[in-house]
Amino acid sequence: MPDKPSLDGIEAKWVDAWDESGVYHFDRTKSREDVYSIDTPPPTVSGSLHIGHVFSYTHTDTVARFQRMRGKAVFYPMGWDDNGLPTERRVQNYYGVRCDPSIPYDPDFTPPAKPDPKKQIPISRRNFIELCDRLTAEDEKVFESIWRRLGLSVDWRHTYATIDTASRTAAQRAFLRNLARGEAYMAEAPTLWDVTFRTAVAQAELEDRERPSAYHRVAFHRHDGTPVHIETTRPELLAACVALVAHPDDERYQDLFDTTVRTPVFGVEVPVKAHRLADPEKGSGIAMICTFGDTTDVTWWRELQLQTRPIIGWDGRIVAEPPAGIDSPQAREAYARLAGATVHTARERMVELLRASGDLVGEPKPITHPVKFYEKGDKPLEIVTTRQWYIRNGGRDEEVRSALLERGRELTWYPGHMRARYENWVEGLNGDWLISRQRFFGVPFPVWYPLDADGNPRYDEPILPEEAALPVDPSSDVPPGYTEEQRGVPGGFMGDPDVMDTWATSSLSPQIAGGWERDEDLFQRVFPMDLRPQGQDIIRTWLFSTVVRSHFEHATLPWRNTAISGWILDPDRKKMSKSKGNVVTPIDLLEKYSSDAIRYWAASGRLGTDTALDEGQMKVGRRLSIKILNASKFALSVAGEDTVPDPAAVTEPLDRAMLAALADVVDDATAAFEGYDHTRALERTERFFWELCDDYLELVKARAYDTESAAGASARAALLIALSALHRLFAPFVPFVADEVWSWWQEGSVHAASWPEVAEFRAAAQDGDPAVLAAASEVLRSVRKVKSEAKLSMRAEVERVVVRGKQVDRARLAEADIASAGRAGAIAFESSDDAELRVDVTLPEAEQ
RNA sequence: GGGCGGUUAGCUCAGUUGGUUAGAGCGCUACCUUGACACGGUAGAGGUCACAGGUUCGAAUCCUGUAUCGCCCA
Incomplete structure (x- = not known):
């Protein structure tokens, strides 16, 4: 045991010790x-x-x-x-x-x-x-x-x-099994597409961001020449328009349903359809459906069985070839002005074209609206039709969905209300889980495709490896029955070029x-x-x-x-994120306050609760760590050589009272941990420890030094029993300091020791009543208060203390300890009807 | 628009099934170098429990509504 315990170097010492002893090794002989x-x-x-x-x-x-x-x-x-x-x-x-x-x-x-x-x-x-x-x-x-x-x-x-x-x-194995059971499948379908990364993304990776845009009022034309006005935020998709849509109950458009109108500029005939998702309140109540401007377009396209006229390519630019229906020389000429342009530029040019043809009504009306982004991207997502792999997740299948909701209810959530996040999400799924990504660093799909005589892949006849051959990389490994020379040649094969989304692995x-x-x-x-x-x-x-x-x-x-776990908020209660630039790296804090202190701060945050980065709490953690060192040193130094406590030696009522209170703490902390409430376990332990230091330690200090009497032995035994419990109760929170103090008097690591059993402490406490300690502490506090108000040292002598109230008998059981800790010359107990203790303290003449 | 959570001292938070005078730490102020601890200790000041109703002998706690903040979903 060092003369002056310190936190300096404690991390390095114990990190090495734990590594050498293997105390955290998993024992795989256990069932x-x-x-x-x-x-x-x-x-x-x-x-x-x-x-x-x-x-x-x-x-x-x-x-x-x-x-x-x-x-x-x-x-x-x-x-x-x-x-x-x-x-x-x-x-x-x-x-x-x-x-x-x-x-x-x-x-x-x-x-x-x-x-x-x-x-x-x-x-x-x-x-x-x-x-x-x-x-x-x-x-x-x-x-x-x-x-x-x-x-x-x-x-x-x-x-x-x-x-x-x-x-x-x-x-790969899990994927192959999903595939074999029909839980994974390939489909060519409109896909949310990030044009920067040129990859498909999944619903789970979307986020909405508010972006400025504008409603453009555009005239379509009936056969008799009269206009039909729609409003759109995406005029650049006019060439991709496949229909107009209004709500079936919308009076204004009843006569238009199931007729056709012509698009402006391009003159393409498109049908007018009715669908419940058309919002009569939005714009003119009638909208153009394009392939594809947003996910609602996809729904309409699918449910109304419309044509496909895609115009946006994988690079986010307007494709060179006009879609079917844009046939006239004028239409083709107009389209040529858009081809190759980014969405942004195409919009400007389309607006010019609409102005020139007189089909733009008024000026665009600026608005802001939510736009879907890939969470890691910085350009709006487009929707591009591509061939992708999916895993079923209930997004298209009620049976799977309800089975997964049931799984969510089977799971025990801490805190319980987080289940709502899960249910919300599962109930809101609108498609299966897209797992393929057109990227490079990921797990490849263990799939090859035969090439037909023209060199086109036969996607419906994928070639799969044996499980024993996994993992495979289809871009370098050759499928069964082929040779490397056949890669990419007609009649040969090709590897699936995609990789799985990270989540498909994690x-x-x-x-x-x-x-x-x-x-x-x-x-x-x-x-x-x-x-x-x-x-x-x-x-x-x-x-x-x-x-x-x-x-x-x-x-x-x-x-x-x-x-x-909740979020960490910066001291201004803003969520920490890289983009806000308020991220704090831990290494400086670990060095400044010690690992245990940072852990203390972290453990003070409850599950599911956002917690502010609070250096004050870290300071408290550091102070607690140092206090554990010093209090342990004190208890062990008065114990001397004899560090094996004998519970039978604990005979004094005050000592038994302390142990009874300790037993309650053990009970509470254990129950709290069993319910995943680490914060409560810490809080209870910590409060007991500070009270022990402030009051109990002061009360028994003099007695504990007395090696002659049974009362002295009682105090020392009680101190060691308490110490043994506290070291273990603190071990999950401040593992470094806990193992340090444990090593001063015990064999092995505290982290391999057994969690305190409440029965052990109840037995040692015998008939102990926590109220005895509370009463004695209260008297001591009153004495300290008088001294503090008189601006005296705590060592100052007190002439006389008189204690009154119903509880005096409890305090009286610690009379000698109170007198000693309070430095009271005389102490008297007078029974009275006062529910609370009243303590009168008389200071010597000279000090008043 | 739907859902979830929060609102208690200047700050960060406790507050168990409703029960005396609502607690702790930080910060602040004053004092104390005491034989574990100055990287400390002791004490003090500080609150209309967001607001309005209701239930109850009694509400920070239960109910209804409102405000406000945050998050999730559309």
């Missing part, structure tokens, strides 16, 4: 009922680790440590999400390269020493992926060192990355971490897992998709409980 398994969120390593991660991962770690101390074998792996677009972007910027799949692999490629992000060097897909692998390996080291320093009790032998071999294998995290079909012995010990901890922002993505996969593959929930 499922003795295991507590955690489906840890794999952080995106190409992003920076910020204080919000520290917050939620600390919540999980307190649970892991509690369960471990309760005797469970805790399966607490760590994954890295390195797969996907964020990594691609980081690699592009970091090395100054971009992926061009048409370039052949260069085994000698080295990235430029001084990358110029403005002149990215095109490299092959394989070279690009090698750079992704290289950089993520570096990023993962940084993350791991911060996690270790934060004291996460992860078993570092169980790590995975969402792009590693095991993950690719699992993702939705299998319980299977990947748990060794599904790779280590079945492990898998049956850990799956379904006990806990899925995660942020509230990814309920619709990660949580939901994991439920979907497990539902299909295992017909069970992937976990029993989910714990949802």
Whole structure:
């Protein structure tokens, strides 16, 4: 035990000690009922680790440590999400390269020493992926060192990355099984499309953003020449118009239904249709349907069985060839003015054309309205018809939807109201889950297609690998029965060029971490897992998709409980995000306040509750840590050599009272943890500890130094018993300082010790009554108050203390301790009817 | 527009099934170097529990409505 305990260097010391002792290693000899398994969120390593991660991962770690101390074998792996677009972007910027799949692999490629992000060097897909692998390996080291320093009790032998071999294998195997069971399918359909990244995106990745726009009033023409006015925010799509639509009950348009009108400028005949989704309040009540301006267009197109006239290409520009129906020389000439233009430019030109033809009525009316964006993109999404892979998720199937809603009800949510987010989302799904992405760094689809005599792929006859061959990369591996020479030639084959969305892999995290079909012995010990901890922002993505996969593959929930952490808000209560530039990186805070102090702050935030970044709380955490060091040092130094407490030696009523109060705390903290209320467990423990330090320690201090009497032995035994409980109660929250003080007097790590059993403390407390401690503390506080008001030292002598009230008998049981702690020459107890204690303190003449 | 959550001291938050005088920490003020702790300790000031009704012997707590903030969905 050091003379002057300190937090300096405590992290380095214990990180190494824990690594060497393997105290957090998962004991895989245990069977499922003795295991507590955690489906840890794999952080995106190409992003920076910020204080919000520290917050939620600390919540999980307190649970892991509690369960471990309760005797469970805790399966607490760590994954890295390195797969996907964020990594691609980081690699592009970091090395100054971009992926061009048409370039052949260069085994000698080295990235430029001084990358110029403005002149990215095109490299092959394989070279690009090698750079992704290289950089993520570096990023993962940084993350791991911060996690270790934060004291996460992860078993570092169980790590995975969402792009590693095991993950690719699992993702491909699960996909093939989905396909075999009809849960995955390919379809050519209108798809939400990001023109910047040139990839399809899923409903779960959308967000609405308010954008300025304008209503353009445009005249269509009946056969008799009279105009029909529509209003549109997307005049550039006029060439893609396939119909007009109004509400079936709209009086104004009854005579138009099932007739045709001509589009302005292009003169295309389009039908006028009735549909309930047309809003009579919006604009003129009649709208043009284009293929495709928004998701409502898709619905109309599908339900009204309209023609298809797509004009927007994969690059977000107007395609060169006019769609069917634009036949006249004038129409073709007008279309030629738009071809090749961006949407923005095309809109300007279309407006000019409409002005010139006299079909634009008045001036465009500026509005702002919500526009759909890919959450990582910065241009509005377009809708492009493409061939994509989907997994069913209930978006088109009532039976699946209600089964998944039922799964949501089976799951225990902490806090419970987060289930509403899940139900909201599932009920609002409007399509299946689109899982293919036209990107490079991801898990490829394990699929090839035969090429017909003209070199066209036969999508309806996909060639699939055997599961034993997984993982495969169809762009370099050859399908069964073919040779590499047949790649891309008529009569040969081609690999599916797409990769899976990141969520299609990370939705299998319980299977990947748990060794599904790779280590079945492990898998049956850990799956379904006990806990899925995660942020509230990814309920619709990660949580939901994991439920979907497990539902299909295992017909069970992937976990029993989910714990949802809130946001971290900056001190001004704004949500932290990179775009706001208010993200705080944790390393400086860890250094400034200590890991335990940061953990204390994090653990003070309840599940599901947004929490402000509060350095004040971190300071409190640091103070608590130091207090634990000092109070432990005191208790152990008065105990001397004899650090094995004998419960039978606790005979004094005050000591028993303290232990009875402690037993209540153990009870409470245990129940709180069992209900995933780590904050309450901490709060109860902490309050007891401070009261112990402020009052009990002061009351028994003199007695505890007395090695002659039984009363002295009672105090020392009680102190050690309390210390033993507190070290363990604090261990999930402040693991560094807890193991430090534990090591001063115990064998082994506190983190391998057993969680305090309430019976142990009730037995030691015997007939102890917490009210005795409360009464004695109150008298002591009154004495201190008088001294403080007289501006005296706490050591100042007091001439006389008189205690009155109904409770005097309780206080009297600690008479000697009160007199000693208060430095009172005389103390008298007078029974009276006062419900509360009244304490009169007389100071010596000289001090008054 | 629908849903969820919040609103308690200057700040950050507790407040268990309704029950005496609504608590804690930070910050602030004053004092104290006491044999664990100055990286400390003791004490003090500080609240119309968002607002309006209602239920009740009794409401921060239950009910209804309103305001306001945040989030999710459309």
